[in-house]
Amino acid sequence: MKKIIRVFPRRTRATPTDELAYVGGPDMFAEADEIHISVAFTYDIPKAEKLVKEWSRVASVRLGGPAYGLSGGDFIPGMYLKPGYVITSRGCPKRCWFCSVWRREKGIKELPIVNGWNVLDDNLLACSERHIRAVFAMLQKQNQRAGFTGGLEARLLQDWHVDLLCLLKPKPVMFFAYDTPDDYEPLVVAARKIFDAGFTKASHAVRCYVLIGYPKDSFGQAESRLRQVLALGITPMAMLYRDQQGEVSDEWRAFQRQWARPAIIHSPR
Numbered sequence: 001m002k003k004i005i006r007v008f009p010r011r012t013r014a015t016p017t018d019e020l021a022y023v024g025g026p027d028m029f030a031e032a033d034e035i036h037i038s039v040a041f042t043y044d045i046p047k048a049e050k051l052v053k054e055w056s057r058v059a060s061v062r063l064g065g066p067a068y069g070l071s072g073g074d075f076i077p078g079m080y081l082k083p084g085y086v087i088t089s090r091g092c093p094k095r096c097w098f099c100s101v102w103r104r105e106k107g108i109k110e111l112p113i114v115n116g117w118n119v120l121d122d123n124l125l126a127c128s129e130r131h132i133r134a135v136f137a138m139l140q141k142q143n144q145r146a147g148f149t150g151g152l153e154a155r156l157l158q159d160w161h162v163d164l165l166c167l168l169k170p171k172p173v174m175f176f177a178y179d180t181p182d183d184y185e186p187l188v189v190a191a192r193k194i195f196d197a198g199f200t201k202a203s204h205a206v207r208c209y210v211l212i213g214y215p216k217d218s219f220g221q222a223e224s225r226l227r228q229v230l231a232l233g234i235t236p237m238a239m240l241y242r243d244q245q246g247e248v249s250d251e252w253r254a255f256q257r258q259w260a261r262p263a264i265i266h267s268p269r
Contacts, residue, residue: 005032005058006080007051009044014081014120025054032059038080039065043246069104077114084144086116088135092123094153096179098214098241117144124148125156136164139172146172151209154183154190162197171205175237178229179211191232201233204262208234212259213252214241226259235262 008015011023022030035055039048045067052061064070065080075087091105101122108123110131115138124132139146146168152161154176165172174194178187187208194206208229212222222238229236238259240248258264 002033003031004034004036005030005055007035007037007055009037009039009047009051010041012040014085016078016080016082018078025051026058030055030058035059035061036080037061037063037065039063039067041242041246042067042244043242066100066104069100071105074111075114077116081120084116085118085120086114087111087120087150088113089121089124089127089131091126093126094123098179098211113138115142117142118147118149120150122150123153123156124150125153125161129160132161133164136167139168145170148172148174151175151177152190153177153186155186157186157190157193159193162193165194165199166197171199171203173205173207176206176208176234177211178208178225178236184228187229187234188232191234195233204235204266206234207237207262209239210236210259211241212238212256213248217241219251219255222255230265235265 003020005020005022006016007022007024009023015021015023020032035058037048037051037055039045048063048067052063055061066072072087072090077083077086081087089108089110091108092099092101093108095102105122108126110127113131113134117139119135119139121127124135152174165174176187176190178184191206195201199206210222210226210229212225226236226238236259238256240252240256242248
């Protein structure tokens with residue numbers, strides 16, 4: 001087997017931590033048959049291209065990842081994501097203006113299901129019923145609490161989805177999304193379904209990504225959306241919009257930090 005070093009321009013919670021995973025340039029012990037530089041964000045492309053020069057002294061380099069608009073293949077556990085993270089499908093039928101997934105993947109592609117507990121699918125609920133049920137069957141066998149940090153589309157949530165969520169023990173952490181105005185009403189309906197099924201508001205396990213800081217957004221409008229979500233009993237998680245250069249103001253960064261941790265969000269204000 002080839003010895004492959006995977007290189008990442010920045011560390012995130014999902015970045016692998018094994019001895020063949022590097023963040024940044026090589027050290028004196030780096031040795032491999034091949035180097036894969038994986039780039040998730042377009043604003044990391046300049047840094048990644050500098051890393052190509054540094055790592056080319058160690059072995060031949062392959063540069064790729066979502067930032068380059070490349071469609072993903074089958075998911076390989078632990079390769080480009082930390083063990084426990086899993087992708088069972090790629091793509092999304094929606095065409096959100098701020099998202100590159102639909103441009104990159106061209107529809108929904110269901111993948112072979114492998115073990116994991118933190119599901120990062122672009123839009124799991126857009127998959128076939130057979131696939132969704134198979135994913136939940138896999139999650140029931142795990143010894144870790146399931147999480148749907150890739151997000152669940154509120155508009156697609158059906159009663160049988162909720163039944164499957166209820167079968168997971170302990171109850172999973174799930175994320176919905178409020179990116180555009182027409183996301184709100186489906187979120188209201190989803191919240192009602194979830195809480196009627198026995199999920200509690202106090203657990204803060206039901207969360208919602210709220211896009212903020214995009215062109216023409218204001219702090220007042222962003223806070224209004226976040227508080228709308230909070231009023232539903234869902235924990236809002238502010239997601240700061242970045243353009244291809246990744247530039248954001250210090251003011252938006254500070255605002256986002258206030259709405260990114262449940263302990264802060266639910267503390268008396």
